[in-house]
Amino acid sequence: MKSSKIKKLLSDLFQKWVSRFGRQIIDERTGQEVARVVVRVRKGRIEVVGLRDSRPLVARFVPPAEASYTRASIAFESHEEPDFPNERNR
């Protein structure tokens, strides 16, 4: 088997495992689960692994209910479905 095929197979298997056992991510806009992921810190950055099949998500810090100096939450939300009018006929 070619190495690219093995790589894809392993990637698919990992994706399946994460989608079953990963932590739940909720789309803030719709309130629905959009993915299950593994979160890790690598080279000073937060990496989210397992978003391959999810809707495209924007990450943002969420304003807290009370001021906090120790914790900040990052949430994910999708854009609205594209539904832009035709602007040629105006």
Place this chain on the structure above:
Amino acid sequence: MSGIANILISHQRADAVSRMVEWWRELTNVGTILVAYGGSREEFEKLSGFDKVYVDDDRLRVADAQRERQSYESVFRAAEQWLEASGCAFVHLTEFDELPLVYDLLERKRVLLEEMEADVIGYNLRRVDGTHHAHYQWHMSTPSCLSDFRDFSVRKDSGIILSMYGFGSFWRTKCFREVGSVHLPQDVYLEIAIPSVAHHLGFRVKSIDGQGSFMSPFREFSTRREIAAARNAGAWSLHSVKIAWRKPELLEGL
């Protein structure tokens, strides 16, 4: 002006392309077919019995479509003359590995386009600017390439970026031809370039919903059982079925 121009993109061997055209002709029984061929010149010369155009462009023939930012600009340009002569009001653009499964596929798409008052419809249309979307992020490694849309955008928000699969799109001809006339100065992958150009020219781009589970960029459908199951589950067509035209026995009796 009426009718549907059906543009099929392929690079497969001539016998496979002939089978593909035959299947589309027999199954959909509508539409004027043009094969936009990106394979070798020798195989292209063997093609006969239908309209064809040779697309000689390295940006079409890439090994890794996403990372090398494959483009259909040359396909749009190559089809322009034929399209004008055809006089068709609508255009269907797809790739060799989309297998149509219902007799009225093109008519269904036409009705959907009219109902949504859209200028182009396609699979998996998403707004991707600012998101983790893999193609968007890959382009953000050279962010200036996505700002080229601003140069001609008629939209208030010229920063919107859309993504849509390259196969199975259905167009009003006017929209198709105008999008085809735009040349982006920097390389942008076709799944982002096509819907974003249409959007920023002011055309209405909408999604074909309800067919997502039959339109996979990752999965290869390669058995009669899988194809029959998809059809029974309500698939209008199926992607990706790369071996359909090389293995005719796969489609016998379907």
